[in-house]
Amino acid sequence: MTRNNWTIVDSPLAWRIQGEPAKRAIRVTSLADLREAAGLEDPEIGGILADLPWLRLPDLEAASFPAKPSLTLYLGGAGELLAYSDKLAALKRPGVSVFLPPTRQGITDLRILSSLGVRCGILFGREVPDWDFLTDLLCYAAYTKTPHAWIEPFAYVHANYKGPSSQLDWRDAYFRDAGRGPTAPEDAFGGGLTACTSCPGWRVCGGALSAYLSPEGAPCREFASALLETAEYVHAKNNI
Amino acid sequence: MPNILLTQRCVRSCPYCFAKKHMEGSVQDECLKWEDLIYLADLQEIGGYREMRFLGGEPTLHPHFPDFVAYSLKRNFRVVTFTSGIMSDKILAGIREIYLKIPEARIFGSFLCNINDPKISPAAETERLHLFLTEFGKHVSPGFNIYENDFDLGFFADFINRYGLVRTLRLGVAHPIYKKDNSYIAARDLAVVLRRIASFYPVFSRLNISVGLDCGFPLCGLSDSELGVMHKFSKGSLKFRCEPILDIGPDMTVWPCFPLSSVKVRKVYDFNSIREMGEYYHKFHGEVSAEAGGIFPECDECFDRARGLCSGGCKAHILNQLDKEHLKFRKLNISHDPK
Numbered sequence: 001m002t003r004n005n006w007t008i009v010d011s012p013l014a015w016r017i018q019g020e021p022a023k024r025a026i027r028v029t030s031l032a033d034l035r036e037a038a039g040l041e042d043p044e045i046g047g048i049l050a051d052l053p054w055l056r057l058p059d060l061e062a063a064s065f066p067a068k069p070s071l072t073l074y075l076g077g078a079g080e081l082l083a084y085s086d087k088l089a090a091l092k093r094p095g096v097s098v099f100l101p102p103t104r105q106g107i108t109d110l111r112i113l114s115s116l117g118v119r120c121g122i123l124f125g126r127e128v129p130d131w132d133f134l135t136d137l138l139c140y141a142a143y144t145k146t147p148h149a150w151i152e153p154f155a156y157v158h159a160n161y162k163g164p165s166s167q168l169d170w171r172d173a174y175f176r177d178a179g180r181g182p183t184a185p186e187d188a189f190g191g192g193l194t195a196c197t198s199c200p201g202w203r204v205c206g207g208a209l210s211a212y213l214s215p216e217g218a219p220c221r222e223f224a225s226a227l228l229e230t231a232e233y234v235h236a237k238n239n240i
Numbered sequence: 241m242p243n244i245l246l247t248q249r250c251v252r253s254c255p256y257c258f259a260k261k262h263m264e265g266s267v268q269d270e271c272l273k274w275e276d277l278i279y280l281a282d283l284q285e286i287g288g289y290r291e292m293r294f295l296g297g298e299p300t301l302h303p304h305f306p307d308f309v310a311y312s313l314k315r316n317f318r319v320v321t322f323t324s325g326i327m328s329d330k331i332l333a334g335i336r337e338i339y340l341k342i343p344e345a346r347i348f349g350s351f352l353c354n355i356n357d358p359k360i361s362p363a364a365e366t367e368r369l370h371l372f373l374t375e376f377g378k379h380v381s382p383g384f385n386i387y388e389n390d391f392d393l394g395f396f397a398d399f400i401n402r403y404g405l406v407r408t409l410r411l412g413v414a415h416p417i418y419k420k421d422n423s424y425i426a427a428r429d430l431a432v433v434l435r436r437i438a439s440f441y442p443v444f445s446r447l448n449i450s451v452g453l454d455c456g457f458p459l460c461g462l463s464d465s466e467l468g469v470m471h472k473f474s475k476g477s478l479k480f481r482c483e484p485i486l487d488i489g490p491d492m493t494v495w496p497c498f499p500l501s502s503v504k505v506r507k508v509y510d511f512n513s514i515r516e517m518g519e520y521y522h523k524f525h526g527e528v529s530a531e532a533g534g535i536f537p538e539c540d541e542c543f544d545r546a547r548g549l550c551s552g553g554c555k556a557h558i559l560n561q562l563d564k565e566h567l568k569f570r571k572l573n574i575s576h577d578p579k
Contacts, residue, residue, distance in 0.1 A: 081307040081310050081311055082310045082334065082337060085310050085341075108274050108275065111274070111275060111278055112278065115278050115281070116314055116315070136275070145286055146286060
């Protein structure tokens with residue numbers, strides 16, 4: 001089904017793993033389309049993916065938040081907290097999540113949102129991540145004792161890592177939409193998998209970060225290794 | 241609960257400023273980062289503390305001040321801001337925007353405003369303060385720092401009535417900053433200061449204005465009747481304490497209080513909890529007290545101090561005296577400002 005600029009995307013595999021029926025989602029790319037999609041009542045549609053990289057949270061209106069299916073927001077940034085603080089109640093509703101790029105500001109915004117109880121995630125693919133900041137956010141997600149909302153793909157990895165025999169691809173936590181996000185491992189620069197498969201974090205990354213490889217090396221390696229460490233920590237903690 | 245310094249920047253240059261001596265050795269532009277604010281909020285939440293106390297410099301100069309306040313309120317902290325009240329229209333608007341959305345009960349006493357004597361304040365500062373107090377006066381607890389013996393508190397009667405300020409005046413006294421050269425009230429003059437405070441009681445009591453004494457005053461030097469006046473003046477909350485306050489800088493260093501801001505400076509990350517932080521600095525206070533009971537020689541044998549009625553005055557006074565006397569100093573193993 002298409003309407004205007006809508007496309008259908010496959011909902012995350014993770015949803016099915018969690019026992020939800022396989023549903024599809026509508027991908028919209030404008031505020032007007034989002035408003036219209038939010039008013040839909042179609043049992044076949046499991047959610048709305050609003051891909052609005054120029055938008056910030058203060059720009060959203062109450063009408064953008066559907067009463068039902070889920071709403072995933074892909075934004076360019078969160079904006080100033082004071083400007084979107086009146087939307088926090090809506091953002092914390094079940095099924096709503098906010099994804100931001102892994103720039104320094106984006107990562108700071110994700111930490112703020114998570115600490116305020118807003119489900120959120122990292123939008124890989126468009127910008128080069130600040131790897132140190134990203135690793136710091138990972139540590140926050142894994143080790144902080146105070147309640148905070150999940151941050152993808154960390155939450156997916158931490159929930160699904162079952163020990164040394166695990167082999168995860170955290171892209172399963174995202175909508176499958178051709179042309180976006182990291183490419184498959186076999187597309188990594190040089191044409192070979194060596195850079196990925198020799199990485200300590202391979203078991204939890206599965207090459208999802210391979211798009212960031214370059215002839216100079218693998219800037220994602222330390223982060224992926226840290227992701228494995230946190231996964232092992234969470235697994236051990238939950239299996240004492 | 242610790243005080244959190246959002247920034248070292250300030251709008252004033254108060255002659256008594258404790259923070260100034262600390263700021264002189266720091267990066268002036270340093271501001272608390274979002275990640276560190278969240279870390280401190282988590283630390284407080286885990287420890288069961290529900291109040292965020294923002295200081296500076298002038299905390300409202302922090303580029304994210306309104307967002308920091310909004311964030312803390314969203315996490316159900318009470319927010320108290322120690323401010324000069326001197327702020328730009330933009331910052332005032334930001335504060336207005338936050339507090340318009342908050343129930344009145346949550347913002348009562350949200351500001352602790354240190355007000356200097358208008359006779360010595362520049363006109364521009366007084367004008368900015370007037371704008372702030374006009375708008376937020378009923379949420380402001382006034383404060384005053386005593387750094388000269390012949391201070392005047394009379395103007396507070398007018399300020400409190402005119403702007404509807406909270407009717408308790410917080411009085412601090414300029415103590416020496418250990419190992420620094422600052423203006424302060426000498427130990428021998430503290431009783432003079434207390435008597436002068438008490439002299440305002442007849443006028444202030446008629447206006448139902450009470451006082452709250454900050455730390456470091458010694459109990460001795462006042463007669464029992466003078467103590468009785470002070471007891472009534474403070475509505476029964478008179479205390480003669482010197483305890484660690486815990487000040488956390490924008491660079492996440494922590495120290496026991498501003499007079500001791502160069503002593504036992506550590507990183508917040510060195511501790512697992514606020515409680516552990518407090519215990520560390522209480523232990524240090526105990527070590528100082530074991531070496532010298534208080535700011536006067538008589539403190540060692542003082543019955544009131546032994547009964548816990550008085551801490552023996554400010555520890556910074558004591559350390560300075562010990563320094564001068566070169567007595568048992570090494571046993572304290574004091575580490576100075578690592579910077």
